[in-house]
Amino acid sequence: MYNSTRLAILGVAHSPTSIFDPAATPARSAFGLSMLVLSVTLAIFLTVGGMLLYAVIRFRQRPTDSDREPAQIYGSNQIELSWTVIPILIVVMLFLSTTRVILDTQAAPKPSDALNVTVIGHQFWWEYRYPKLGVVTANELHVPISDPAKPTPTYLALSSADTDHSFWVPRLAGKTDLIPNRLNTMWIDPQSPGLYLGQCAQYCGTQHAKMLLRVYAQSPEDFAAWIKQQQRPAEPDLSGNAAAAEGQTVFMHSACINCHTVAGTVATGRFGPDLTHLASRDTIASGPVQNTAENLRQWIADPNSMKPGVLMPSMHLNDHDLDVITAYLTTLH
Amino acid sequence: MAHAPVLEAIDQTQIRRRPPLDVLYEWVTTVDHKKLGLMYIGYALLFLVIAGFEAVLMRIQLAVPNNHFVSPQVFNRLFTMHGTTMIFFVAMPVMFGFGNYLVPLMIGARDMAFPRLNAFSFWISAFGGLLMYFSYLGGDGLYGMGSAPDVGWFAYAPLTAKVFSPGHSTDYWTLAVLLSGVGSTGTALNIVTTVLSMRCRGMKLSRLPLFVWLMMVASGIVFVAVSPLTAAQIMLILDRYLGAHFFDTQAGGSAVLWMHFFWIFGHPEVYILVLPAFGFVNEIIPVFSRKAVFGYPAMVAASVGIGFISLSVWAHHMFTVGMGAAGNTFFVFSTMVISVPTGIKIFNWLATLWGGKIIFKVPMMFCIAFLFQFLVAGLTGIMLSAAPFNWQLSASYFVVAHFHYVIVGAIITSLFGAFYYWYPKMTGRMMSETLGKWHFWLFIIGFHLTFDFMHVPGLLGMPRRIYTYEAGRGWEGWNLIVGIGALFQTAGTLIFVYNLVRSYYRGEVAGHDPWDAWTLEWATPSPPPSYNFAVEPTVRSGRPLWDLKHPEDLDENYE
Amino acid sequence: MMQTTSTIPFSAQAETPWVLPHRGVVGIACLIIAESAIFLIFVVAYVYYIGKSLSGPLPAQVLELPILSTICLLSSSFTVHFAVSALRKNDQRGCTLGLAGTVLLGAIFLIMTGREWYHLIHDVGLTIRTNLFGTTFYSLVGLHATHVVIGLIMLTIALVLSLSGQVKETHAERLDVLSLYWHFVDAVWVVVFLVVYVLGR
Ligand code: HEA
Ligand code: HEA
Ligand code: CUA
Numbered sequence A: 001m002y003n004s005t006r007l008a009i010l011g012v013a014h015s016p017t018s019i020f021d022p023a024a025t026p027a028r029s030a031f032g033l034s035m036l037v038l039s040v041t042l043a044i045f046l047t048v049g050g051m052l053l054y055a056v057i058r059f060r061q062r063p064t065d066s067d068r069e070p071a072q073i074y075g076s077n078q079i080e081l082s083w084t085v086i087p088i089l090i091v092v093m094l095f096l097s098t099t100r101v102i103l104d105t106q107a108a109p110k111p112s113d114a115l116n117v118t119v120i121g122h123q124f125w126w127e128y129r130y131p132k133l134g135v136v137t138a139n140e141l142h143v144p145i146s147d148p149a150k151p152t153p154t155y156l157a158l159s160s161a162d163t164d165h166s167f168w169v170p171r172l173a174g175k176t177d178l179i180p181n182r183l184n185t186m187w188i189d190p191q192s193p194g195l196y197l198g199q200c201a202q203y204c205g206t207q208h209a210k211m212l213l214r215v216y217a218q219s220p221e222d223f224a225a226w227i228k229q230q231q232r233p234a235e236p237d238l239s240g241n242a243a244a245a246e247g248q249t250v251f252m253h254s255a256c257i258n259c260h261t262v263a264g265t266v267a268t269g270r271f272g273p274d275l276t277h278l279a280s281r282d283t284i285a286s287g288p289v290q291n292t293a294e295n296l297r298q299w300i301a302d303p304n305s306m307k308p309g310v311l312m313p314s315m316h317l318n319d320h321d322l323d324v325i326t327a328y329l330t331t332l333h
Numbered sequence B: 001m002a003h004a005p006v007l008e009a010i011d012q013t014q015i016r017r018r019p020p021l022d023v024l025y026e027w028v029t030t031v032d033h034k035k036l037g038l039m040y041i042g043y044a045l046l047f048l049v050i051a052g053f054e055a056v057l058m059r060i061q062l063a064v065p066n067n068h069f070v071s072p073q074v075f076n077r078l079f080t081m082h083g084t085t086m087i088f089f090v091a092m093p094v095m096f097g098f099g100n101y102l103v104p105l106m107i108g109a110r111d112m113a114f115p116r117l118n119a120f121s122f123w124i125s126a127f128g129g130l131l132m133y134f135s136y137l138g139g140d141g142l143y144g145m146g147s148a149p150d151v152g153w154f155a156y157a158p159l160t161a162k163v164f165s166p167g168h169s170t171d172y173w174t175l176a177v178l179l180s181g182v183g184s185t186g187t188a189l190n191i192v193t194t195v196l197s198m199r200c201r202g203m204k205l206s207r208l209p210l211f212v213w214l215m216m217v218a219s220g221i222v223f224v225a226v227s228p229l230t231a232a233q234i235m236l237i238l239d240r241y242l243g244a245h246f247f248d249t250q251a252g253g254s255a256v257l258w259m260h261f262f263w264i265f266g267h268p269e270v271y272i273l274v275l276p277a278f279g280f281v282n283e284i285i286p287v288f289s290r291k292a293v294f295g296y297p298a299m300v301a302a303s304v305g306i307g308f309i310s311l312s313v314w315a316h317h318m319f320t321v322g323m324g325a326a327g328n329t330f331f332v333f334s335t336m337v338i339s340v341p342t343g344i345k346i347f348n349w350l351a352t353l354w355g356g357k358i359i360f361k362v363p364m365m366f367c368i369a370f371l372f373q374f375l376v377a378g379l380t381g382i383m384l385s386a387a388p389f390n391w392q393l394s395a396s397y398f399v400v401a402h403f404h405y406v407i408v409g410a411i412i413t414s415l416f417g418a419f420y421y422w423y424p425k426m427t428g429r430m431m432s433e434t435l436g437k438w439h440f441w442l443f444i445i446g447f448h449l450t451f452d453f454m455h456v457p458g459l460l461g462m463p464r465r466i467y468t469y470e471a472g473r474g475w476e477g478w479n480l481i482v483g484i485g486a487l488f489q490t491a492g493t494l495i496f497v498y499n500l501v502r503s504y505y506r507g508e509v510a511g512h513d514p515w516d517a518w519t520l521e522w523a524t525p526s527p528p529p530s531y532n533f534a535v536e537p538t539v540r541s542g543r544p545l546w547d548l549k550h551p552e553d554l555d556e557n558y559e
Numbered sequence C: 001m002m003q004t005t006s007t008i009p010f011s012a013q014a015e016t017p018w019v020l021p022h023r024g025v026v027g028i029a030c031l032i033i034a035e036s037a038i039f040l041i042f043v044v045a046y047v048y049y050i051g052k053s054l055s056g057p058l059p060a061q062v063l064e065l066p067i068l069s070t071i072c073l074l075s076s077s078f079t080v081h082f083a084v085s086a087l088r089k090n091d092q093r094g095c096t097l098g099l100a101g102t103v104l105l106g107a108i109f110l111i112m113t114g115r116e117w118y119h120l121i122h123d124v125g126l127t128i129r130t131n132l133f134g135t136t137f138y139s140l141v142g143l144h145a146t147h148v149v150i151g152l153i154m155l156t157i158a159l160v161l162s163l164s165g166q167v168k169e170t171h172a173e174r175l176d177v178l179s180l181y182w183h184f185v186d187a188v189w190v191v192v193f194l195v196v197y198v199l200g201r
C-alpha cells in the first residue's frame, strides 16, 4: 500500500529530493511513519472539518427563522469527557508508533562493517574525512551501497568549524545538525547506486542557499576504486604540460596555500576545501557550479560572481596567472 | 438594587474634533488604556504593512528559480526583519492592543491597574521597533547603508557572535527584541493585575468573558516565557559588548544552550499569540450563533492547560540537534498532548455553533475561516511533532507553511474578525460590510494559494531561508503559485486598510451595541468616554447584557 | 439593538462584600515571577558551565565564602519587615529605624561584593572575558547586585521620605510592596550563594 501511495505522490510532484521517494532505511522508516501520521490527521480533518461544515450550513440563519433566540445550551460533562478521551487515545497511539521509529533509527546497533565518515560543516562547503582510510575530500560524499542482507551503512560524525549547519539528503535520511563544539551522528545506507541530492538545512550565513549536498552511492567495487584513487597524493605528471607546471609554481607562491591543501605539497591550508583531487569532482563551490576549466577560471578570478558572499576572496590574479593556475588545477585528478 | 439607565450616564460625552497638535499632544501623553490600546493597534498595523511588504519581496525573489531580484544579503535581511517584525512588532502589540482596550471594559473597570506603566510599556516596545528599523541606516555606521540584521528571527548562536556577525546589525536586533520584551512584560503584568484587582462588583472569575481569561493566561505565560528571552538577550549583549563567552563556541560555550533558551521563550510565545486569538473567536462565535458559549468551564480549563503544557514542549523545535532518543521521546509526547486541550476548544466551538442561528456577518466569516484553518494548521503541527517525520520536515518550507497557517490562517484571520467586530466600539462607526466581504474573499483565496501550496516544496526537500534555488528540483511551479497568492493577500489587506480609514469618516453610526451582544463593553457608548463607566457596574452573571434583554431567561440561573 | 430604555444594573450600595487583592501586591508578585524566570536562566547557564572552562582560574582556586555579607543581606530582610510592621502600627520612628538598618546592611553587602570583585579583577586577573567561569560568575552575581542596587535606591528614597516625616500609616501597603521586592532579592541571594559558592566550588 505504501508503495502505491508513493507512486501516486511521485506522479503529482516529481523531484530528486522528495521525502516520499526514500532510498535508504532511515528515510524509509520516516516515510512509513509519515504515512501513518498523514492518514490519522486526514481522518481527523475529515471528521472534524465535516462536522464544522455541516454545522455552518445546517444552522445558518434563514429568512424564515423566527426572531426568537435559539435555545441556550451551556454545556454537558459527558460530551466534554468523550472529546477529551478520544483524542487522548489517538495521541497515545501516535506517540507509541513514533517512539518505535525513533528507537529504530537512533538506537539501531552499529554493524562492525560500518564505514565512518567525519563531516565538518564550513561556511558554505562540506569537508569529508574518512579517518580509517586516510582520505580527505570536499563537497561530494562517496559511500558504498548497502545490501540489506549484509548491511554496510555509513555512519556520519557531524560537527562544524564555524556556525550551525544541517545535513539533509531527503531520500537517504532526515536531517541532523552540525554544531560547533559538539559531535552528532547519523547513518545512511543507500541501497541502489546513484547520485542523491540535498542541501544544508540550517541557516548558516549569507550563502546558506548554495551549500548543496551530493552523495554518490557506489557499488562496493566502484567505491573501493574511488578510495584507492583518493588515497594517492596528487602527483600529476606535469612534464608535458608547461602551463600546468607554471601554474603549480604560481599556486604554491600565492595566498591559495593558506587556505587550501594539496596533499604532498606545501599547500596545507584548512580554511577552504581540500584541492588534492579537485579534478575528480563533478562540481565546485559545493554544488552549484559545474567543474569545467572555464568555470574554474571564473571562480578563481572572482568567486563572488558565482557565489556572492563566499568566504574565498578574489586574488586579483592577472589573466596569465589565472590561465596557468586553472591549467594546474585541472590536472589534480 | 438600584438600576440606573445607561443613557443617563453617558449622554454628556460629546465627540469634538480638535486641532491636530492638541490631539497629538493628548495621544503622546495619554495614560488612558483605550488610547494606548489604539496606539498599540495602529503601530502594529503599520508594521504589518512593512513586514508584509518584505514578505512580498521575498516571494517575488522566490517565484522562479535562479532569480536575481535581490542579492543573498538583502534576502537574508528580509526574512530576518520580516519574522522579527511580525512576531515582536505586529502580533504581540496587536494582541496587547486589543487586550488593553477591551479588558478593562469587559470587566467593568475604569482603567488598567497601572496606567503609567501601561504608557511606559507601549512606548518602550514602540521604541524597540523603531530601533530595529533604524539598523537599516545605522547597522554599519551611517555610511554602511543596508545593514539590517541577517541572523534569522531565532538568531542561532554562534552566527550572532562578533566573529560571524561583525558590525552592529545584530546589536540592533538584540536590543530591539530586549526592549520589546520589557514592554511585553510590563503590559502582561498590568493585564494580570487589572483582572485580579480591578473587576467590578459581581464579576467573579467564573463570570469573566473568555477573552479576558485568555488574555490573562497569555499574560501569565509572558512572565515565564519572555523573561528567559530577556535573560538570553542580556547574555548575548554581554558576549558582544564585554567579550563574555556564553555562546562563544571557541571558548567552550554552547550553541545548543542558546537554542534551548530561545525556544523556552519561542514556543510559549506562539501560544501567547494564539490564545488572544482564541479569545476573539470565543467572543464572536457565540454572538453570531446567538448562543451562549458551550462548556465555559472546560474552555477555561483547556486554556489554562494549554498554558501549562506549552511550557514543556520547547525542544520540538530542536529534534534535529541530536538530543538522543530519550529527549526526543519526551518532547514528542508533551507536544502531542497539547492537541488534547486544543481539541477541546475546537469541539466546544463546534458545539456552540450547533443548534445556533448563525449570522454571516464579516466578523463571523473570519471566525469560521479561522476554525477550518486552525484545524489544518494544528494537524500539520502534529505531523511535525512526530520526531522522525520532523527530521525530514524541520527547517523546510513545510514548517514555514505550518506556522503561517497558524499565524496567518488562525491568528491574523481571527484578528481581522476582531477588527470588524470591535471597530464600531472603538470609533463609533461600522466598517463597510461590502468592502469587508471583498477583503475576506481576496485574503482567504490569497491565503490558501500561498500557504496550502507552500507545503509541497517542503515535502520535496526545499529548505527555508534560501534566497534562490536551482531549476529541476520540482519546486518551480509551486513557488510561483505561492507568490501569486501573496499578491491576493496584499490586495485584500489594502482593501482592509482602506476600509478602516473610510469607515472612520463615512461609516454608518454604530450606536453602543450594534451586534446585539452580551458583554459589558457593549453597555458603554461607542467610543467609550475616558472613564468608561459613569458608575461602577455590578454584574450578576457572565452575560450581563443578555440578562437585560431576556429577563425571562436569565443567565444567572444557569450558573 | 438595545433600546434606550435598557438598563444595566448599577448598584449604589453593597450587598455582599467585594474584596479584591491589592493591586500593588499582585503587581509585585507578577514581577517576582518574571524576575525569577530571568534568574533561573542565569542559574541554569551557570550550572551548565560549571567545570567547562577551557582555562583557569577555577572557582575553587579563587572564591571565598562571603559569609559576612550573606549575614548582612539576610538580616536586612528582618529590618525591612520590622519597618513595615512598625508603620502598620503607625510607629513612624520605628519605621525610619528599620529602613535605616536595611539600607545600611544592604550597603555593607554591596561594598563587600565590590571588594570581592576588586580582588578578583585586580589581584587574580579574572574578568568576564577570561573564561566561562568568569563569564557566568560576573553575570549572575552582577545581575543580583544590580537588583540590590535598585532595591537600595528605592529604600533610600523611602528612608529620606520617612526622615522628613512624610511616610504615614496609609503608606504601609506601598512599603509592603517594596519589602516584598527586597525579600525576593534576599531569597535570590540564597540561591546564588548555594549555586556559586557551594555547588560551583
Ligand atoms: C502561533 C501559533 C502556533 C501554534 C498554535 C502552533 C501549534 C502547534 N505547533 Fe507549531 N510552530 C509555530 C507556531 C505555532 N504552532 C511557529 C511560529 C513555528 C516555527 C518557528 C520557526 O522555526 O521559525 C512552529 C514550529 C513547530 C514545530 C517545529 C518544526 C521544526 O522547526 O522542526 C513543531 C514540531 O513539533 C510544531 C508543532 C505544533 C503543534 C503540535 C501544535 C499544536 O498546538 C496544534 C494543536 C492543534 C490540533 C492538533 C488541532 C485541533 C485538535 C483536534 C481536532 C483534536 C484531535 C487531534 C488529535 C488527537 C491529533 N510547530
Ligand atoms: C505574525 C507573523 C507572520 C505573518 C503575518 C507573516 C505573513 C507572511 N509571511 Fe512570514 N514569517 C514569519 C511570520 C509571519 N509571516 C516568521 C516568524 C518567519 C520566519 C523568519 C525567519 O526564518 O527568520 C516568516 C518567514 C516567511 C517566509 C520564509 C522566508 C525564508 O525562510 O526564506 C516567507 C516566504 O514566503 C514568508 C511569507 C509570508 C507571506 C507571503 C505573508 C503574508 O501573509 C503577508 C500578507 C500581508 C501583506 C502583503 C501586507 C499588506 C501590505 C501592504 C498593504 C503594503 C503594500 C504592499 C505592496 C506594495 C507589495 N514568511
Ligand atoms: Cu550551511 Cu546552511
Ligand SMILES: [Cu+2]
Residues within 6 Å of the ligand: B266, B267, B270, B314, B316, B317
Ligand atoms: Cu513550538
